[in-house]
Amino acid sequence: MEEKVKFKNIIKTGVFTENPILVSALGLCPLLAVSTRVDNAIGMSFAVFAVLLLSNITISLIRKLVPNEIRIPIFIIVIATFVSCIESLMKAFTPELHESLGIFIPLIVVNCLILGRAEAFASKNKVLPSIIDAVGMSLGFGLVLIVFSLVREIISTQTLTFSNPFNTTQSFTLTLLPELKISLFGQAAGAFFALGVMFAITAAFHNRPKKEKKEVK
Amino acid sequence: MKNKFLKYPLILAIVGIICAFCLAIVYWITNPIINERNIQKAKEAIEELYPNVETVEDVSKGYDNLDQYSISTIYDLTTGGEKKASAYQAVGKGYSGDIVYLIVLSNEEEKIIGISFISNSETSGYGADLIANEEFVAWFKDLPFNKLDKGTDLSTGATKTMNGIKKSVTKVIDFHSTVREDK
Secondary structure, eight states: OHHHHHHHHHHHIIIIITOTTTTTOOSHHHHHHHTTSHHHHHHHHHHHHHHHHHHHHHHHHHTTTSOGGGHHHHHHHHHHHHHHHHHHHHHHHOHHHHHHHGGGTGGGGGOHHHHHHHHHTGGGSOHHHHHHHHHHHHHHHHHHHHHHHHHHHHHHHSEEEEEETTEEEEEEEEEOOTTOOOGGGGSHHHHHHHHHHHHHHHHHHHTSOOOOOOOOO | OHHHHHHHHHHHHHHHHHHHHHHHHHHHHHHHHHHHHHHHHHHHHHHHHOTTOOEEEEOGGGOSOTGGGTEEEEEEEEETTEEEEEEEEEEEEOSSSEEEEEEEEESSSSEEEEEEEEEEOOOTTTHHHHHHOHHHHHHTTTEEGGGTTTOOSOOOSOHHHHHHHHHHHHHHHHIIIIITTTO
């Protein structure tokens, strides 16, 4: 029972209290770069999840064998290996998704989220909590990335397109907000603007006035 | 102290070897699939660029200096029993990495018949958009060799990608005009 509560807390931490994007401001590079389309955001979320899961498991397993002084280079080698493996697999089995994510797949190696969780969590915990942490953090990262992409894609193109990542000829497009189109949101400047708005909303939510508890006499 | 001096590099070397082994396995699984897909894509692209083609023959093995011209594959395209055009799969250097493309050159006139981009790692919104731009691809259609230097009127934010492609196409034309005189 205690374990269940602990795992629930780890998930809650990843999704809400320590959300990698909204609270820790980690992984902003892929957030800005691939959020032009929801398809890309879903693909990137899965890629980050796979790398984070595999690296957390591996680092947790080898944590007692790794000397403290050389832990960072070892973490980076492990993460880079998994990123290269995921990139090759995507190139072979989801080539269209690989093409649209482009350079941002190898750049997962330098995503602070992956190294951050390896250092802060996986290197200090057992395998199962590390897996749960990877799930929670990926969920937190993926949810924000997908919502951010939804907003940018709808405002910049008025449409929402979903494609089968294994066969992009199979896709469907929904036309939404036909009256509103701001192309700027599809560009880098729009991404920064949307990010600023999102951080402002998050800050407003965190700093909202809290109701004072009535003293019980 | 001496112990650590030997121990740490040894641990790093072991981790490196294990990781290299994992990568080798993944490469061994995925590489044939990636190659097969690239060849299939090239064949489809040739038929799209040069619909009159009757037979496509890979003649790359007859040349050993292809790397010098960034060419990976050469195809002879036959129409009505004559080799009227040649297709080259080549690699240009873009802003973020390699741009793999297929270009069909006429054997009868000094002109490009068409170009098709197979894969790239360019940045979305810049180089990737240029490569996907139909106007840019159409500019190469029936373009005489001597007009390649003059460039296109297209205004893009991807100068490095554009120059990388043009430089590579110039090399392919050079190969086509000089090395393949017997074509």
